[in-house]
């Protein structure tokens with residue numbers, strides 16, 4: 001009798017959790033990160049992006065091309081992706097998705113917990129697209 005009651009209780013907890021819209025959104029929530037070469041001078045953009053668990057490898061992105069990947073958000077999302085990027089005019093390591101960074105999340109989100117993080121690398125710096133206002137924000141300058 002006892003194990004059976006525990007299973008009923010567990011099922012009840014799961015049903016209650018799933019009935020909360022916020023939980024459903026975070027289970028289904030998907031994010032795509034775009035790494036866009038926005039250079040005008042035909043330069044190649046080099047990018048090495050990683051999270052704690054995934055190494056997305058070394059990428060060479062040509063002018064007007066992009067590299068992208070999609071992942072799911074989860075309950076208690078702690079996902080963090082960062083990239084090491086360089087070209088002939090500079091170098092920088094920065095976070096491209098951070099579940100704890102409101103600036104990144106609000107700019108990327110287009111409803112619920114879905115979103116697109118569109119990072120555009122220009123000669124004069126690094127820009128993030130705001131999905132709600134449809135404009136690029138300057139986020140970083142290139143380092144040496």
Ligand SMILES: *[C@@H]1O[C@H](CO)[C@@H](O)[C@H](O)[C@H]1NC(C)=O
Nearest residue numbers: 032034065066067068069070
């Ligand atoms: C992702 O990048 C590829 C090229 O690498 C491109 O063909 C594709 O359209 C991109 N996907 C999205 C959702 O933008």
Ligand SMILES: *[C@@H]1O[C@H](CO)[C@@H](O)[C@H](O)[C@H]1NC(C)=O
Nearest residue numbers: 102103106107130137138139
């Ligand atoms: C988006 O990024 C800009 C630049 O960092 C920041 O000022 C702004 O608060 C962020 N969020 C929104 C919703 O625009």
